[in-house]
Amino acid sequence: MQRSIFEPEHEEFRSAVATFCDRTAAPNLEKAIEQRVFDRDVWRQAGEQGFLGLEVPEEFGGSQADDYRFNMVFAEELAKVSMGLNSSMQIHFDICAPYLVDLGTTELKTRLLPDFAAGEKVAGIGMTEAGGGTDLAALKTTAVPDGDNWIINGSKTFITNGYTGEIIIVAARTSPEKGARGISLFVVEEGMPGFERGRKLEKVGQHESDTAELFFNNVSVPGENLLGEVDSGFIYMMERLPQERIGCAISNLAHAKQAFLETVEYAKEREAFGKPIGSFQHLKFVLAEQATKLDVTQAFMDECVMAKINGTFSATDAAKAKWWTSQVQNDVIDACVQIFGGYGYMNEYRIARAWQDARVTKIWAGSNEIMKELIGRELGF
Ligand SMILES: Cc1cc2nc3c(=O)[nH]c(=O)nc-3n(C[C@H](O)[C@H](O)[C@H](O)COP(=O)(O)OP(=O)(O)OC[C@H]3O[C@@H](n4cnc5c(N)ncnc54)[C@H](O)[C@@H]3O)c2cc1C
Structure with a gap:
């Protein structure tokens, strides 16, 4: 489904991030998996392009977008190539930045934020x-x-x-x-x-x-x-958790969509009984169901992001977005693994890794049980 929330500047930004992902993030992924961390140079290159300073004022070396659609685009593109890089960079640019920017002393911000935005220091x-x-x-x-x-x-x-x-x-x-x-x-x-x-x-x-x-x-x-x-730390954390949760939700969905697209391609190429496996009615229906879940969830997420920009996004909205997208992500990717058959269980296949990468999203950033607790409280229970 065509998305309608982006302006040409967001599309331009998306293509800059996609280039970074193709030229820098993806080629370094295997090495990062082996050493359990991306090289700092990958961070520096993201910093040079202003991606890490989206929440940082220009006076402290940031690119201060003041428009959460840019955060969304950056997270979506990262999640397509590596959920782990997405998590690391999202914690840094989207989750830690507001604490430092809103609550840090001028001395602290002057000392840390330029290196933070440049990817020289990671948070x-x-x-x-x-x-x-x-x-x-x-x-x-x-x-x-x-x-x-x-x-x-x-x-x-x-x-x-x-x-x-x-x-x-x-x-x-x-x-x-x-x-x-x-x-x-x-x-x-x-x-x-x-x-x-x-x-x-x-x-x-x-x-x-x-x-x-x-x-x-x-x-x-x-x-x-x-x-x-x-x-006042607990209040500060509660105030900033909705941004953490919407950020996670954006990534969850983008990660699932990418896995789904790769699965559709596989289902067209892989043959059984002389025809592509995607043409068997059961698999076609499974894929149709996942496509629908992804589109419906995307419409909700786009609405959430616009609500955040307009100042009407609530902690309960964030809880709904976080639990729902992580459930959709895990369900969609599990269906994709099934379509890959035995290859879906092999670590050398991206779909197997995606399945492993997704599991934690139901646990972190406030577990899904706690998200439902928050929603239930708003219902008056
Ligand atoms: C890969 C990874 C990265 C992480 N990164 C960070 C990070 O950068 N910073 C950070 O601070 N933390 C981080 N976390 C921690 C994460 O946020 C916690 O694991 C999560 O909050 C759950 O806490 P816990 O593991 O102690 O589980 P517990 O609190 O022990 O909960 C165990 C289970 O009990 C359930 N439960 C607990 N209370 C209730 C209740 N009242 N009602 C219903 N069910 C309940 C939970 O939902 C869960 O299913 C990370 C975790 C992982 C796995």
Whole structure:
């Protein structure tokens, strides 16, 4: 179905991103899968083209688009080539940037954002701890004042860009007695004594994105690395989670669409009983169902993005977009694997990898159970 939300400048931007994906991201994918991270040079090339600074004001070296359709286009094109690169770059440009830009001191922004936008420094965000990710308010990492500084102790796990990132936003408890209202956000930087990384975690999929445990042993963080006000961290996270969720939803759908298109081609070429497998009525119907799900979901996502631009996109809308797209993505790709037959189970086939890459989207950015909980609450339960 023809999409109607884009202007010529978005199409131009899409072709620039597609060129970056063809010339830089795709040729580096196998190496990244092997080493469990993309080379920094890939980030630098994205930075040079202004892709990583979409949320960063020009005065701090960014390209400040102020139009979420650009974020959408960048995420869609990345997801087509690599869900792992998409996750790593989306955490950086779309999720971490608003925290740094909205809540950072001028000193912090002047010091970090030019390198952030250039891809010289990579960012991650550490909310989840080994003891639990869903119940964010129960986090145990602490930050206590020490003169003008803060001393951070604790650990985080499953952190995207955790192994190589130089800028990590860390949620820590500053007022133990105040529950959710006692959490603050800090920027922990590469090289701060006591900040250590665990091993790169072995995931089921998205091997090309780096995911790690982080440890903070008496890390002394200067006062200017506190983001916003003390004890307001939980509110800041809740305010920014809708953007994280719409970003994930965009990627989920783009990833599924790409897998679907590749499957349609396969179903035209692969023959059984002397004819293309796609011409068997059952497979034709399965493909028709997936095409419909994708188009209907795309219409919803485009509407979500326009609502975000117009300021009417709600946290509940974000919850719906996140759970629905991740379910559609997993259902569509599972159907695609079936159509590939045994080849669909072979790692050398993109469809097998896509299936592995997709599974996590029902778990992260707030699990689908929590998304439904949020929607249910708005229904009055
Ligand atoms: C590859 C990967 C990358 C990640 N990147 C990051 C990152 O960059 N930064 C970061 O901070 N985190 C990151 N995460 C963590 C992710 O957000 C968490 O895994 C997720 O929030 C779930 O937390 P948990 O794993 O502790 O599961 P738990 O909180 O232990 O939940 C386990 C199960 O219980 C369910 N559950 C819990 N509470 C309820 C409830 N009230 N009602 C119904 N069901 C419930 C959950 O839905 C889930 O199915 C990443 C995770 C992965 C796998």
